[in-house]
Amino acid sequence: xxxxxxMLDYNKFNCSETAIRKLVRDLETARWVLYEIKQDSETxxxxxxxxxxxxxxxxxxxxxxxxxxEKRLISSLIExxxxxxxxxxxxxxLFGKIN
Amino acid sequence: MPVFSAxxxxxxxxxxxxTSNAAVVRMTAIFFIKRTQGFIHSFVKCFTxxxxxxxxxxxxxxxxxxxxxxxxxxKIKCMKDLELFEALSEEEKxxxxxxxxxxxxxxxxxxxxxxxxxxxxxxxxxxxVLLYKISEDGKEIILDILQEDDIFGENTIFESVDHTxxxxxxxxxxxxxxxxxxxxxxxxxxxxxxxxxKTLADKLNNYTEQMANLAxxxxxxxxxxxxxxxxxxxxxNTPRGVKIDILLNHQDLANLVNASRVMxxxxxxxxxxxxxxxxxxxxxxxxxxxxxKEEINNAQQIKNA
Numbered sequence: 315x316x317x318x319x320x321m322l323d324y325n326k327f328n329c330s331e332t333a334i335r336k337l338v339r340d341l342e343t344a345r346w347v348l349y350e351i352k353q354d355s356e357t358x359x360x361x362x363x364x365x366x367x368x369x370x371x372x373x374x375x376x377x378x379x380x381x382x383x384e385k386r387l388i389s390s391l392i393e394x395x396x397x398x399x400x401x402x403x404x405x406x407x408l409f410g411k412i413n
Numbered sequence: 414m415p416v417f418s419a420x421x422x423x424x425x426x427x428x429x430x431x432t433s434n435a436a437v438v439r440m441t442a443i444f445f446i447k448r449t450q451g452f453i454h455s456f457v458k459c460f461t462x463x464x465x466x467x468x469x470x471x472x473x474x475x476x477x478x479x480x481x482x483x484x485x486x487x488k489i490k491c492m493k494d495l496e497l498f499e500a501l502s503e504e505e506k507x508x509x510x511x512x513x514x515x516x517x518x519x520x521x522x523x524x525x526x527x528x529x530x531x532x533x534x535x536x537x538x539x540x541x542v543l544l545y546k547i548s549e550d551g552k553e554i555i556l557d558i559l560q561e562d563d564i565f566g567e568n569t570i571f572e573s574v575d576h577t578x579x580x581x582x583x584x585x586x587x588x589x590x591x592x593x594x595x596x597x598x599x600x601x602x603x604x605x606x607x608x609x610x611k612t613l614a615d616k617l618n619n620y621t622e623q624m625a626n627l628a629x630x631x632x633x634x635x636x637x638x639x640x641x642x643x644x645x646x647x648x649x650n651t652p653r654g655v656k657i658d659i660l661l662n663h664q665d666l667a668n669l670v671n672a673s674r675v676m677x678x679x680x681x682x683x684x685x686x687x688x689x690x691x692x693x694x695x696x697x698x699x700x701x702x703x704x705x706k707e708e709i710n711n712a713q714q715i716k717n718a
Contacts, residue, residue, distance in 0.1 A: 330606035331571070337613040338567050342577065344620035345544075345556050349578075351627050352555075352671040353548035365628040 343408065360396050360404045367391075384409055474539075474585060501602055512595040518582035531569040531576045533590045537561055540586025541659065545668075546578050555668040557616075558583065558659070560646060564612055569593050584660070627671055635670040636680050640690065644699050653693060654700035661697065 350358035367375055367390060368382060375387040384405055391401040498509055515538070518524055524535070527546065535542075537559050544557040544565060556578055559565055568574055570593070591599060600606045619642070626638045640657060648655040661669075667677040684690045691698040 330600060330603065330610060333610050334600070334606070334613065335571055337610065337617060338570055340617055341613060341620070342568055344617060344624070345578065347624055348556055348620060348627070349546050349548075349554055351624065352668075353550075353552065354671075355549075362628050365624060369625075369629070 339410065343410070346407065356397070356400055357404050360391060360401055361408070363391060363394060363396070364405070364408065382409075498605060498608075501605065505602060509599065512591050512598060513589045514591075516588050516590055518586045518588070520582055520584045520586075522582045522586075524580040524582065524586075524588070525566070525576050526579050527576055529576045531566060531574050532593045533566055534564065534569055534593070534596060535566045535580075536589045536591070537563045537565070538587045538589050540588075541583040542586055542588070543581050543583045544578050545581075553668060555665070557620075558643075558669075562612075563616075564609065567613060570596050632670065632672045632676050633680050633683065635672065636666065636677060636684065637689070639666065639669045640697055640699060643697075648699075651698070654691060654698040657697040657699070660695060 347361050351362055352358070364387065367387065375382055375390055377383050388398075388401050388405050391405075392398050498506060501509060518540070524542065525531070539561060542559040542563070542565060543555065544559065546554045546556060548554050557565075565580060566576070568577065573593070600609070622638075622642075626635050630638060643657045643659060643661075644655045647657055647659045649658050650656075663678050663681065664674050666681075667674040670677065672680075681690065681692075685692070689699070689701045691700045
């Protein structure tokens with residue numbers, strides 16, 4: 315019984331560690347988005363457009379399951395006139411592919 | 414007189430004045446806290462040491478109070494009283510206390526700067542902390558304002574990294590710090606871990622809300638949103654309306670809503686004209702009580718959901 319409890323505790327610790335890691339990463343990303351939007355940089359404008367697209371044209375960039383299709387999102391942003399490299403970097407960072 | 418040397422700033426000056434005016438060489442000081450209408454006030458009472466006559470009662474800030482207690486007793490009890498650790502047993506709290514180090518910052522003091530190696534997690538015990546970045550054109554971009562029980566420097570929890578932003582004390586501030594290598598011990602208790610998860614998740618929700626506002630709302634909407642958010646965190650009910658008990662000038666507000674100072678000043682004048690806000694003794698008040706209550710409740714419901 316004691317060992318089982320220990321294992322339960324260990325699992326809880328592992329779960330919370332994973333959750334905290336994910337939250338810490340998301341917080342860093344959120345602060346980056348806020349910083350870029352607030353300083354009105356080109357990346358900030360890309361990020362603002364992403365928020366608008368997801369909110370207003372969700373159907374356009376989201377798949378049937380509601381998950382954002384990154385390729386479609388990148389294409390839409392490039393079509394809107396943004397620089398391809400900048401858009402790719404922003405989308406990759408936003409979706410956690412790079413730090 | 415260790416008590417007096419432990420005091421600093423205004424409180425110290427005031428006490429020294431008392432000492433010389435009263436022409437006493439030695440005094441005894443008693444530090445105490447009083448709760449009035451839900452607010453905690455901290456005081457120091459000074460007595461003549463020989464006859465025990467009361468010389469002076471001085472209202473001091475909670476930050477000074479804690480500083481004095483820590484310095485006089487030589488003990489740092491900052492961590493164990495935090496809401497974050499309320500689920501811990503007494504024994505666990507003692508362990509946590511041993512891991513903590515209390516630090517004081519005067520208003521305007523930097524806590525850390527972008528690029529500094531990050532190896533410490535901070536918990537705000539008293540005061541307020543500003544998180545910000547400097548933009549390429551030298552503008553201060555405010556990312557967050559933190560208050561008691563908030564955590565920052567959390568990106569150091571698992572990895573050795575550099576700070577990605579700056580932090581400074583907005584007012585006299587007392588923080589508890591914990592070194593990165595001790596953090597796993599803090600996370601051993603599942604209830605503490607859950608509380609940390611909740612604190613971080615609330616913060617993330619707050620940022621998401623800010624992002625949406627920046628993308629969708631005009632300046633007036635953003636100003637009202639920021640004031641309501643601040644009212645939620647720092648609001649006090651007064652006969653005048655909900656008082657936002659934090660010192661903010663128009664430039665600070667402009668940095669928070671991402672608009673020019675002139676634009677924010679004009680917007681604030683509009684809002685004052687509409688009777689939605691008021692300014693008294695350099696504090697903002699939300700005067701449209703019904704709307705404020707509803708909006709704060711809505712925000713609270715979203716937060717709780």
